[in-house]
Amino acid sequence: MTTLRQAQGERIGVIGAGAWGTALAQALASDGSEVVLWAREPELVAEINATHTNSLFLPSAKLAGSVRATGDIAELGALPALLAVVPAQFLGSVLAGLPDGTRDLVLCAKGIEAGSGRLMADVARDAAPAASLAVLSGPTFAHEVAAGLPTAVTLACAGGEAQWARLSPLIARPAFRPYYSDDLIGAEIGGAVKNVLAIACGVVEGLQLGQNARAALIARGYAEMLRFGLARGARAETLSGLCGLGDLVLTCSSTSSRNFSLGKALGEGQSAAEALAGKTSVAEGAATAPVLAELARAANMDMPIVEAVARLLAGEAPARAVVSELLARPLKAELERKA
Numbered sequence: 133m134t135t136l137r138q139a140q141g142e143r144i145g146v147i148g149a150g151a152w153g154t155a156l157a158q159a160l161a162s163d164g165s166e167v168v169l170w171a172r173e174p175e176l177v178a179e180i181n182a183t184h185t186n187s188l189f190l191p192s193a194k195l196a197g198s199v200r201a202t203g204d205i206a207e208l209g210a211l212p213a214l215l216a217v218v219p220a221q222f223l224g225s226v227l228a229g230l231p232d233g234t235r236d237l238v239l240c241a242k243g244i245e246a247g248s249g250r251l252m253a254d255v256a257r258d259a260a261p262a263a264s265l266a267v268l269s270g271p272t273f274a275h276e277v278a279a280g281l282p283t284a285v286t287l288a289c290a291g292g293e294a295q296w297a298r299l300s301p302l303i304a305r306p307a308f309r310p311y312y313s314d315d316l317i318g319a320e321i322g323g324a325v326k327n328v329l330a331i332a333c334g335v336v337e338g339l340q341l342g343q344n345a346r347a348a349l350i351a352r353g354y355a356e357m358l359r360f361g362l363a364r365g366a367r368a369e370t371l372s373g374l375c376g377l378g379d380l381v382l383t384c385s386s387t388s389s390r391n392f393s394l395g396k397a398l399g400e401g402q403s404a405a406e407a408l409a410g411k412t413s414v415a416e417g418a419a420t421a422p423v424l425a426e427l428a429r430a431a432n433m434d435m436p437i438v439e440a441v442a443r444l445l446a447g448e449a450p451a452r453a454v455v456s457e458l459l460a461r462p463l464k465a466e467l468e469r470k471a
């Protein structure tokens with residue numbers, strides 16, 4: 133049955149039926165393409181196939197009939213292209229269940245693995261060594277993509293233009309527009325770092341520190357993203373594009389962002405445990421902040437906003453005290469000094 137359906141037209145699969153995996157499946161299916169969506173939750177597999185909804189992670193969306201859910205990740209093994217959309221901390225364990233194969237594997241999570249400090253491409257290289265990797269990242273609230281609103285993303289291809297030629301027709305739709313890049317590191321770092329900065333902007337909102345403070349945080353946060361990214365081999369132009377500055381502006385401006393909302397709760401006086409209690413949705417910045425702060429410290433790199441978010445999440449000081457510490461730092465030049 134599966135083989136027959138795949139022979140009929142299933143060419144792309146999505147691993148993970150959270151809000152983003154579901155929205156991507158819907159965007160891909162918007163032209164009638166058949167999409168296989170792996171969900172970890174058996175009740176979600178049944179719901180998606182029966183009513184074309186995802187009440188757990190994306191209740192606003194109505195999915196096309198050409199999105200087929202499965203609970204058996206091995207079923208995706210025969211497809212030539214897969215989008216990996218599980219949260220960063222679970223990518224390695226989920227990919228371990230996928231039969232290895234020479235396919236395109238597009239990484240869509242935005243985070244750094246705690247413990248190892250690895251970016252997603254490093255995790256995937258170990259877990260799926262035969263795959264050709266790409267990174268899809270940009271300013272993309274899931275509910276807007278699922279609703280068919282216009283969206284643009286960076287699609288960074290390790291396999292260069294040959295891989296882009298394979299992937300772009302599979303992924304591009306009239307309202308979903310990928311832009312080519314070959315800078316995987318930049319695309320990954322933009323998405324991972326902006327989540328931490330979105331928490332910081334939420335804190336500013338929660339403390340009612342005003343629009344000036346938020347704009348300053350975006351600009352100085354971007355300087356931290358750039359510093360970290362350049363040290364890791366990212367290109368500055370990537371970080372000033374959709375997957376860096378573009379996504380930073382989006383998630384630092386709206387309570388639609390789970391990271392921003394988490395920061396707002398912290399600014400209003402909740403602890404991280406209180407703010408995250410009972411949530412089924414992921415705020416990636418909470419896991420990435422401590423490991424990013426640790427990587428920066430290990431590299432002797434100044435990332436004061438990231439450090440402040442990590443301290444706040446760890447409950448080391450209340451939000452107002454952390455902000456006071458940031459403001460009390462010695463005055464310095466705005467531009468980086470060239471070595």
Ligand SMILES: NC(=O)C1=CN([C@@H]2O[C@H](COP(=O)(O)OP(=O)(O)OC[C@H]3O[C@@H](n4cnc5c(N)ncnc54)[C@H](O)[C@@H]3O)[C@@H](O)[C@H]2O)C=CC1
Nearest residue numbers: 149150151152153172189219222241242273274413414416
């Ligand atoms: N929601 C959005 O608007 C966007 C999200 N992203 C990124 O996509 C990634 C996935 O996020 P969402 O789809 O929003 O997640 P979500 O918050 O909607 O759902 C949580 C996901 O985690 C999975 N999960 C929970 N425990 C797990 C475990 N032990 N092992 C494996 N999977 C487990 C659930 O099955 C579910 O798919 C994140 O890295 C996020 O930063 C990127 C762009 C937009």
Ligand SMILES: O=C(CO)COP(=O)(O)O
Nearest residue numbers: 270271272273389390391
């Ligand atoms: O990455 C996102 C939009 O580009 C979603 O942001 P949150 O994970 O903060 O909700």
